[in-house]
Structure formats: structure tokens, C-alpha cells
Amino acid sequence: MVLVIGVVDLRKAREGDLRVIEQICLATWEPLYRFIYFKVQNREEAEDITQETYVKVLAYLHEHKASGENLPGFMKTVALNVLRDRWRQKKRRGIAVNIEEINPEEASGMDHQKAVTQRLQIENAMAKLNREQRDIIELRICKGHSVAETAEIVGKTQAAVRTAQYRALQALANILDGDD
Amino acid sequence: MNNPESRLSEYIDELNAEQEPEKHRGAADTPELEKLLTTVRAVRSLREPELPDPGYPQRLAKAAAQSLHQPAAPKPGFGSRVYEMVAGRFRRRWVLPPVAALVAGLLLFAVLTSWNGLFNRDVVYAMEKAVSKLSNYHGVLEMRSKNAAGEEWLIRRVELWSDGEKYAVRQDDGTLTVNNGERKWQVRAQSKEVALLPLAPDPARNGFDLRDEAKLANQYPHTVVGPDIIAGRETLKLEISPPGGLAYYLWVDTETNLPIQLQTAMQNSLQTTYTFVNFAPNTLIDPIIFTYQTPEGYKVVEKDPGQLVATVEEAAAISGLTPLLPKEAPARIFAFKDRIVFDYGDATIVEAAARGPFNPAPNAALGTAAGGPLEVWWERLRWRQEGLEIQAEGARRAELARQIAADFALPDSGKKLVKAQVQVPVDMEIAGANQQQVDRGSSPWHLDPLQVALTFVNLKVSPEGIVGEPKIPMSYYKLAANNGAEAVVEVSGGPVKKVYLQRLVRQDETGIWSVVGYDQ
Numbered sequence: 001m002v003l004v005i006g007v008v009d010l011r012k013a014r015e016g017d018l019r020v021i022e023q024i025c026l027a028t029w030e031p032l033y034r035f036i037y038f039k040v041q042n043r044e045e046a047e048d049i050t051q052e053t054y055v056k057v058l059a060y061l062h063e064h065k066a067s068g069e070n071l072p073g074f075m076k077t078v079a080l081n082v083l084r085d086r087w088r089q090k091k092r093r094g095i096a097v098n099i100e101e102i103n104p105e106e107a108s109g110m111d112h113q114k115a116v117t118q119r120l121q122i123e124n125a126m127a128k129l130n131r132e133q134r135d136i137i138e139l140r141i142c143k144g145h146s147v148a149e150t151a152e153i154v155g156k157t158q159a160a161v162r163t164a165q166y167r168a169l170q171a172l173a174n175i176l177d178g179d180d
Numbered sequence: 181m182n183n184p185e186s187r188l189s190e191y192i193d194e195l196n197a198e199q200e201p202e203k204h205r206g207a208a209d210t211p212e213l214e215k216l217l218t219t220v221r222a223v224r225s226l227r228e229p230e231l232p233d234p235g236y237p238q239r240l241a242k243a244a245a246q247s248l249h250q251p252a253a254p255k256p257g258f259g260s261r262v263y264e265m266v267a268g269r270f271r272r273r274w275v276l277p278p279v280a281a282l283v284a285g286l287l288l289f290a291v292l293t294s295w296n297g298l299f300n301r302d303v304v305y306a307m308e309k310a311v312s313k314l315s316n317y318h319g320v321l322e323m324r325s326k327n328a329a330g331e332e333w334l335i336r337r338v339e340l341w342s343d344g345e346k347y348a349v350r351q352d353d354g355t356l357t358v359n360n361g362e363r364k365w366q367v368r369a370q371s372k373e374v375a376l377l378p379l380a381p382d383p384a385r386n387g388f389d390l391r392d393e394a395k396l397a398n399q400y401p402h403t404v405v406g407p408d409i410i411a412g413r414e415t416l417k418l419e420i421s422p423p424g425g426l427a428y429y430l431w432v433d434t435e436t437n438l439p440i441q442l443q444t445a446m447q448n449s450l451q452t453t454y455t456f457v458n459f460a461p462n463t464l465i466d467p468i469i470f471t472y473q474t475p476e477g478y479k480v481v482e483k484d485p486g487q488l489v490a491t492v493e494e495a496a497a498i499s500g501l502t503p504l505l506p507k508e509a510p511a512r513i514f515a516f517k518d519r520i521v522f523d524y525g526d527a528t529i530v531e532a533a534a535r536g537p538f539n540p541a542p543n544a545a546l547g548t549a550a551g552g553p554l555e556v557w558w559e560r561l562r563w564r565q566e567g568l569e570i571q572a573e574g575a576r577r578a579e580l581a582r583q584i585a586a587d588f589a590l591p592d593s594g595k596k597l598v599k600a601q602v603q604v605p606v607d608m609e610i611a612g613a614n615q616q617q618v619d620r621g622s623s624p625w626h627l628d629p630l631q632v633a634l635t636f637v638n639l640k641v642s643p644e645g646i647v648g649e650p651k652i653p654m655s656y657y658k659l660a661a662n663n664g665a666e667a668v669v670e671v672s673g674g675p676v677k678k679v680y681l682q683r684l685v686r687q688d689e690t691g692i693w694s695v696v697g698y699d700q
Contacts (some may be wrong), residue, residue, distance in 0.1 A: 022241035029237045037229035041221040043198035047232050054244040122222055131423065131687070132594075135399075141223045142305075143398070144196040147189055152578045152590070155545065155556065155664055160594045165192070166185040166216070173219040 019136065024071070032075050039083055051085070053079040125175040133168035140165055184213050191217055198230050227305060272283075303404060303416055303432060304397050310437035311394040316343035319459035326451045335452070345525075346470045360470040362488070367475065374474050378515060379521075393439050396420065397430055405429070410441045411457045423686045425619050436461050445619075486516040495520045503531050504565060506583035527574030529584070534569040542628035543689055545664035549585040556591060556664065558689050591663035598666050600681040600697020604636075606684060615685040615692050626692035628660045630657045633669035633679040636695040641674060667693060677700060 032053065037046040056078050081160075126134055132154070139150045140161075150165075151158045194201035201217075232334040294628035318341050326332040339350040348358040354369030357377075362472045364377040383436050397420050405417040408431060415431040422428075428446030433440045440456040474480055489495050489512070492505055498515035503522075506529065510522035519532040540546060540555035540562070547554035561572040561581050572581045582588040625631035634657055638650040660668040660678070669679040678699040683691035 018241060018245045022238060022246045025237040025241040025244070025272055029240055030231075033232065033236075034229050039221075040200070041224045042195050042200055043230045043232060045200040046229070047236065048200075051240055051243050054240050055247040058244045059247060081236050118222065119226060122226060126223070138398075139225060140192055140196075141220060142227050143308075144227075146193065146196075154593055155590050156594050157590075160592060162185045164191045164594060166188055169188065169216045169219050169223075172223070176219065176222070 028072055035076055036079050048080050052082050125172055128175050129171055133171060136165050137168050188216055190214050192220055203294050306437040307432050308394045308398055311390050315462050316465055317461045318463055318465055319456045322457050324453045324454045341469050343465050363472055372478050373481050374478050390439055486514045488514050489515045504584050507651050527576040527580050529580055530571040531568045534564045534567055538564050538650045538696050542630055545591040546662045547589050547591045549588045595663055597661050597668050598696055600680045603697045603700045608693045611684050611694050618692050629667040629669055629681050629693045630659060632693045633657055636679055637671055637674055637676045
């Protein structure tokens with residue numbers, strides 16, 4: 001879907017008309033939010049980055065009298081830049097992050113395709129784990145159970161669950177890396 | 181808690197709480213840990229994103245509009261949100277409901293239609309969510325059987341009403357069973373009587389429990405077969421494959437995400453299909469259905485239905501028992517002549533006088549409680565303490581059991597029990613065939629580690645086959661350990677001292693045991 005914004009509406013949005021900006025947000029927020037969430041996997045950060053992206057996009061439109069052509073694609077590029085900036089700052093604070101994972105130049109359509117491929121790769125890799133490893137990863141990560149709940153379900157101690165989840169993720173990372 | 185295992189676990193906890201881990205706890209300090217955190221995020225991308233609270237797009241719009249009105253203000257930096265002053269303090273501005281964007285819908289549709297097989301987890305995840313949000317339903321469930329010749333017949337048809345913990349089931353013959361949380365009764369139309377039944381504990385209501393099916397679908401490997409129309413509703417057909425067992429099918433209503441049909445595998449030339457021919461989720465249910473009343477001309481039959489009491493002392497007086505109460509007070513206490521039931525809503529504790537020897541189910545895993553064995557059997561815990569036999573069932577059974585027995589310990593299925601002097605090779609093809617045989621209801625002795633050990637040892641003594649009474653009889657065998665995945669059986673006579681067994685096909689109560697080694 002291509003978002004069509006009229007010239008008058010765009011002018012109003014550039015001038016900060018809340019009603020028009022709200023219309024744009026209503027029509028575009030969810031795909032952008034989902035796109036960002038896919039990268040960060042938590043609501044707090046996804047909300048922050050989505051908000052920062054809209055602020056930057058509207059400021060850009062305002063300053064550069066931009067046409068608003070292919071707004072969703074442009075917003076994704078801005079979001080990736082925001083993500084990259086944040087991860088760079090984390091790196092400066094001594095946190096190792098994989099900046100290569102964020103590439104602002106990738107087109108939005110390609111990124112979606114990549115997401116689907118990634119999904120397939122992860123599901124295939126998960127299928128190669130043994131049942132206990134798969135269960136622990138599914139319970140802790142896919143279903144969001146706590147260590148205590150997981151321990152109760154699988155009948156292990158909490159320390160054993162932490163150890164098992166560490167090893168399971170190591171095994172999964174190796175499979176995804178193609179080591180196994 | 182700074183070791184890598186704990187940090188990884190905390191990272192997962194933060195993501196599960198939908199919070200930014202680095203902001204709250206710091207993050208990876210080694211490339212190895214960062215690699216694992218990246219893997220966690222990748223796996224987590226399989227689940228549906230958690231969407232913001234209602235009003236998020238409006239908040240976005242306000243924040244963006246405000247930024248345009250304040251050109252001199254510094255650009256939002258790392259981790260910043262737009263705040264406003266309310267009543268002298270800052271708080272985040274949140275208002276109004278969200279509107280789903282068409283773009284997302286179209287994208288999702290395109291992906292679902294072209295990559296259907298990849299989204300199994302989403303279908304099942306959506307089903308589990310829908311089931312958890314199901315507040316009530318009314319429906320008509322049909323059970324049909326089909327034989328190997330393709331002949332099909334209706335076994336029975338029941339009408340169901342379910343509202344939270346309350347439910348009512350009307351059978352074909354007009355028998356109505358109702359549990360309204362305060363009492364349970366059965367109106368028997370044919371004999372014109374109303375039977376008052378014990379309220380707790382209450383076993384499963386019918387053969388197709390929506391919650392159980394959603395849970396099993398999630399536990400077992402599954403694939404989407406494709407769309408199908410069931411009882412006039414559009415559904416997605418899922419194939420569920422229990423490890424080592426035969427596949428069965430579940431149909432999920434695409435509108436409600438709730439399962440509406442279940443078809444078992446063909447077992448012993450018979451296949452059963454449960455179908456909700458009518459199903460109304462989250463609907464209005466007439467409260468009269470859950471109201472106890474004796475129809476005119478009916479007599480009341482009572483067989484110790486128990487009574488709701490206010491205090492433990494009352495329960496003790498009625499039952500003649502001295503109960504052991506968890507620290508947490510129960511929501512309700514039921515007293516019977518021979519037992520006391522503590523009802524916690526999501527768990528039940530039943531205490532009765534201990535009689536005779538304590539015999540755990542042969543294929544139950546064993547933990548410890550009150551210095552003795554703890555039977556872990558499906559979703560039930562059972563042990564003895566201070567002259568009582570205590571049984572805990574339900575989601576919080578372990579938590580409550582721990583409050584009664586301080587030394588309570590579940591079996592550790594990760595612990596290696598098998599340390600055999602002599603290894604016994606296992607043919608997995610034979611083990612798989614044995615498992616399917618047991619699934620069909622034949623040779624249930626494969627589920628009992630003592631029986632499997634007995635057969636193994638006696639075949640060692642008499643390789644030509646066991647004729648008549650086994651030479652090393654059952655009284656010589658003792659289950660020394662069973663953690664659910666591995667077991668050790670001690671033998672007090674004969675050439676074998678210990679037999680080591682494993683559940684190789686399926687590590688739950690339906691999994692068969694195989695001998696993997698022994699000590700001489």
C-alpha cells in the first residue's frame with residue numbers, strides 16, 4: 001500500500017497540524033512499529049524508537065519541504081538510522097553490539113523478505129536441537145515463561161534451567177552460524 | 181548473579197517484561213554473550229510483537245507535532261521520550277485507542293498466503309492466546325467414530341455451557357451435570373432424580389478440552405495442513421505429531437482462533453472426531469443454567485457431597501483429620517467425612533488419612549517430600565506426611581506443596597542416573613513400534629519400569645523365554661530412582677544388581693521405558 005498524502009495535508013503536517021499528523025500516524029504506525037520491534041524485541045525500546053522516528057521524519061519534512069513520496073519506506077530508513085545511532089552509543093558505553101545487523105541502506109521490501117527467510121532459518125535450526133533444548137527455548141523465549149515456571153513445567157531446578165537455556169542457545173547460535 | 185548464565189537469563193526476563201534490557205541491567209560484555217543475546221532476539225522474533233497500549237498513535241502524533249512547535253528544543257536523543265508536567269511531576273503522555281494500519285494487514289495477508297507453513301507457531305500462539313482470553317462459551321459438541329472400513333457413526337452429542345469455573349453439560353439422554361463453583365449436581369431425567377456430587381476435586385468435563393488442546397498443540401511439533409470448512413466455519417487444519425506417536429488433527433477457527441474440531445489418530449481401527457457443531461465464544465449465558473433447583477417430581481440423592489466450611493477447625497471436626505495447611509490461605513475449604521479439600525482456584529490440595537503402604541504409580545517420576553517419596557504423575561503430586569496422604573493438583577501445585585513440605589524436591593530430569601557397567605544397545609525402530617503399540621492400548625507394561633526390568637532380567641536368566649512364573653519374581657525389584665527421563669531399578673536377587681532404563685521415545689507419562697544398561 002502506498003500512503004497518499006495530499007499537498008495541502010502535507011503542508012499542514014509540516015506546519016504541525018495535529019489532526020493531519022494524527023491521520024498520518026494512524027495510517028502508518030503499526031507496520032513501522034512492527035518493523036522496529038522485530039529488531040529490538042521489546043515494547044519499551046520499540047515505542048521509544050518509533051516515537052523518535054516520527055519526530056525526525058516530521059522535522060525533516062518541515063525543514064526540507066520534502067514531498068512525502070514513499071513515506072513508509074522513508075520512515076523505515078530513518079528508523080534504521082535511529083537504531084544504528086542508539087547501538088553505536090551503546091558500543092561507546094562499552095556494550096558490544098553487532099552494528100552490521102543494522103543496515104540503513106537495505107530497502108524496506110528486501111527487509112521484509114529477509115525477515116521471512118530469517119524465520120525459516122530459525123525454525124529449521126530449532127528443529128535440529130534436542131527436545132529438551134527446544135522445550136526450554138520455547139518455554140522461556142517463545143512463550144515468555146519465567147525461570148521458576150519453566151523449572152516447574154520441565155521438572156528441573158531453576159539453576160538447571162538457566163544452565164540448560166545457556167547451552168541450548170549456544171547450540172542454536174552454532175547451528176545458525178553453520179558450525180553444526 | 182553476574183555469571184553469563186544468569187545475565188543471559190536476566191536478559192530474557194527483561195525482554196519478556198517488554199523492557200529494554202540494556203537500560204535496566206546493562207548488557208553483554210563479551211562477544212560470546214552478545215552472540216547469545218542476538219540469538220535470543222532472533223528466536224523471539226518468531227512470536228507476535230507486543231503492541232503498545234491503546235492511544236499510542238495519538239501520542240506519537242502529539243509528540244511529533246510538539247517537536248515541530250518547538251524548533252529550538254534539542255532533538256530527542258538516545259532513550260528519550262516526550263514528557264509533560266502534570267501536577268508538578270513528569271509523566272508519559274498516553275491517550276486514546278489504536279487503529280490497525282491496512283499496510284500491516286495486507287503485508288500479513290500476503291505473507292500468510294505465500295508462506296503459510298512458516299506461521300505454524302503464530303496459529304498455535306494465537307490459539308493459545310484466544311483460549312486464555314475465553315471467558316465463556318456455549319456450544320454443541322458431537323463425538324463421531326469411524327472404523328477402518330470408513331463407516332462413521334455418532335457416539336454422542338452434548339450441549340456445553342462454560343463460564344469461568346462454572347460449567348454445565350447436557351447429555352443426549354437429558355442428563356444435565358452442573359458445577360456452579362458452590363455445588364455440583366446432576367439432574368437425571370430418566371430416573372427423575374437430582375444427585376448431589378462432591379464439588380472438588382473435579383476431573384475433566386469432556387473429551388475435548390479447549391485449554392488442554394491448545395496446550396498440547398503448543399507442546400508437540402505441528403504443521404498447518406491447510407484451510408478447511410468445519411460446521412460452516414472457516415478453519416485452519418493443524419497436524420499435531422506427538423513424539424513417537426501417530427499424528428492427529430486439530431481445526432482452528434480462523435475468526436476466533438479457537439479450536440473447534442479434534443480428530444484422533446486411527447487407533448485399533450477406530451478414529452474419533454470431536455466437533456463443535458455450534459460454538460459461541462464470549463457470549464451471554466443465562467445464569468439460570470448454573471442455578472441449583474430441583475425440578476418438580478424429582479427426588480434428591482446425596483452421597484457425601486461434602487460441605488463448604490469457613491475454617492480449618494470446622495474441616496478438622498467434620499473429617500476427623502489434623503490437616504497440614506500451606507502458608508497461603510485457600511480460597512475455599514471443603515470438608516468430607518474422610519478428607520479435606522483446600523481449593524486455591526488454580527490448584528487443589530486434598531488431604532486424607534494415609535492407609536496401607538504408599539505405592540507410587542509405576543511410571544510416575546519420583547521426587548522427595550517430607551523425607552519420603554514424592555509421586556509426580558501427570559499434573560498431580562502425591563506424598564505422605566504426618567499420617568496424611570496429600571495430593572496437589574493444578575497449576576500452582578508445586579508452589580503450594582513446597583509450603584507444606586519444607587524439603588519438597590521435584591525430580592531433576594537433567595540428572596544423569598544411568599551409570600551402567602554394561603551398556604545395552606537399543607533398536608530405536610523396535611522402541612518406536614513398541615511405543616505405538618502402547619499408544620494403541622496394548623502392552624501397557626512397557627510404561628512400568630519395574631515390569632520392563634523384570635522382563636529384561638528374566639530373559640537374561642531364561643534366554644529361551646519366560647514360561648510360567650518368572651524365576652526372579654516382582655518382589656525382588658525396587659524402584660531406586662525415576663526422574664521422568666531415566667530410572668534405576670535395584671534387584672535383590674539373581675545375576676543383575678541394577679537395571680538402568682530410559683524413556684527414549686517420549687519423556688512423559690505416556691512414554692515407554694527401555695533398558696539401556698545394567699550392573700552385575
